[in-house]
Amino acid sequence: MADANFKELKKGGFMKQKQKDRFSMRLKTIGGQVTIQQLETIRHVAGTYGHGYIHLTSRQGIEIPFIALEDIDTVKKELAKGGVQNGVCGARLRTITACQGNAVCPSGLIDTQHIAKECEARYGGREFPAKFKIGITGCPNNCLKTEENDLGIKGGIEPQWHHDDCIFCGLCQAVCPSSAITVNKKEKTLSFSKDQCIFCGKCVTTCPTSAWTGQAGYNVSLGGLYGKQITIGRHFLPLLHSEDELYRVIDVVLDFFESHAKPGERFARTVERIGWDKVEQLVREVL
Amino acid sequence: MNIDNTIDITDVVCPVTYVKVKVELEDMEPGQVLSVRLNSGDAMQNVPRSLKNDGHRVFDVTDNEDGTYTILVERGQDD
Numbered sequence: 001m002a003d004a005n006f007k008e009l010k011k012g013g014f015m016k017q018k019q020k021d022r023f024s025m026r027l028k029t030i031g032g033q034v035t036i037q038q039l040e041t042i043r044h045v046a047g048t049y050g051h052g053y054i055h056l057t058s059r060q061g062i063e064i065p066f067i068a069l070e071d072i073d074t075v076k077k078e079l080a081k082g083g084v085q086n087g088v089c090g091a092r093l094r095t096i097t098a099c100q101g102n103a104v105c106p107s108g109l110i111d112t113q114h115i116a117k118e119c120e121a122r123y124g125g126r127e128f129p130a131k132f133k134i135g136i137t138g139c140p141n142n143c144l145k146t147e148e149n150d151l152g153i154k155g156g157i158e159p160q161w162h163h164d165d166c167i168f169c170g171l172c173q174a175v176c177p178s179s180a181i182t183v184n185k186k187e188k189t190l191s192f193s194k195d196q197c198i199f200c201g202k203c204v205t206t207c208p209t210s211a212w213t214g215q216a217g218y219n220v221s222l223g224g225l226y227g228k229q230i231t232i233g234r235h236f237l238p239l240l241h242s243e244d245e246l247y248r249v250i251d252v253v254l255d256f257f258e259s260h261a262k263p264g265e266r267f268a269r270t271v272e273r274i275g276w277d278k279v280e281q282l283v284r285e286v287l
Numbered sequence: 288m289n290i291d292n293t294i295d296i297t298d299v300v301c302p303v304t305y306v307k308v309k310v311e312l313e314d315m316e317p318g319q320v321l322s323v324r325l326n327s328g329d330a331m332q333n334v335p336r337s338l339k340n341d342g343h344r345v346f347d348v349t350d351n352e353d354g355t356y357t358i359l360v361e362r363g364q365d366d
Binding site: 106167169171173174175185205206207208209 | 327331332335336337338339340344345346347348349350356358
């Protein structure tokens with residue numbers, strides 16, 4: 001590999017190090033999960049071709065530093081044999097991050113790991129004028145900081161109150177983090193301010209009589225950035241209740257980014273230049 | 288209101304909060320009432336939900352207006 005094409009290498013997850021002809025090799029992870037078989041393969045490669053350690057990236061990824069230029073092909077083959085793929089860098093759809101979601105976490109409202117895998121299958125590595133990041137978190141506790149991403153997906157529940165099942169114990173008011181619920185125990189009344197609701201579902205998961213119910217859904221934020229410039233992703237969409245709806249929204253957003261962004265321009269800047277109203281209109285057309 | 292037992296878990300943090308409540312409930316009979324004083328925040332967010340998951344029933348909540356709540360729990364049936 002005398003004529004190394006650094007751009008090609010970067011595409012395949014090889015980050016050029018400051019040391020001559022050494023690369024930090026990025027591996028593909030989806031939603032931060034790695035099997036023990038993959039770990040054994042990674043251990044072997046880091047021990048044989050690297051410096052005996054790995055680096056955990058800020059996006060739930062693994063890098064193996066100090067891979068020599070001449071070992072790249074061998075390393076790729078050994079990793080592939082052990083079920084490990086290369087990650088991506090550059091102007092592409094990057095590693096999709098996710099918490100453990102409702103399969104494991106008591107607070108989880110959506111199956112984040114499933115959504116992460118599905119997003120990876122649909123959009124993983126797709127080329128754009130600039131990088132694009134998707135992050136998925138299971139509930140408004142927001143462990144995965146979705147608003148830092150170009151597109152964030154956060155599990156939520158739009159609660160509904162059923163008068164006949166309510167015993168007016170006041171628990172929902174006590175657990176509601178956004179003061180959207182007021183219970184008058186004496187008069188047996190309850191008021192719910194929908195505008196203040198952050199879709200956390202605490203009322204639904206704690207109500208002892210199931211007087212609060214609700215269907216889980218996806219709360220999408222757009223235009224987050226957390227690098228040299230910082231922008232918090234915006235929420236302007238209703239809670240999306242089906243996966244189909246979610247992917248239609250993502251499709252529209254990615255197509256918009258692909259066709260409107262200038263080279264190297266992140267999504268937030270593109271939207272600011274062209275207009276949030278345009279994006280909002282496009283997205284609402286597919287809902 | 289008949290309260291059969293009381294516990295104060297304002298001096299511990301999660302997950303010990305729920306463990307203490309659980310141990311207390313284990314020594315009680317189904318239908319008996321436990322009064323629990325707990326901190327707002329994490330404990331209040333987690334303990335009532337865990338009680339629900341384990342089949343117990345919170346039926347009254349009082350805000351003590353000192354950063355703590357008192358909840359009344361009816362012990363559920365054994366599985």
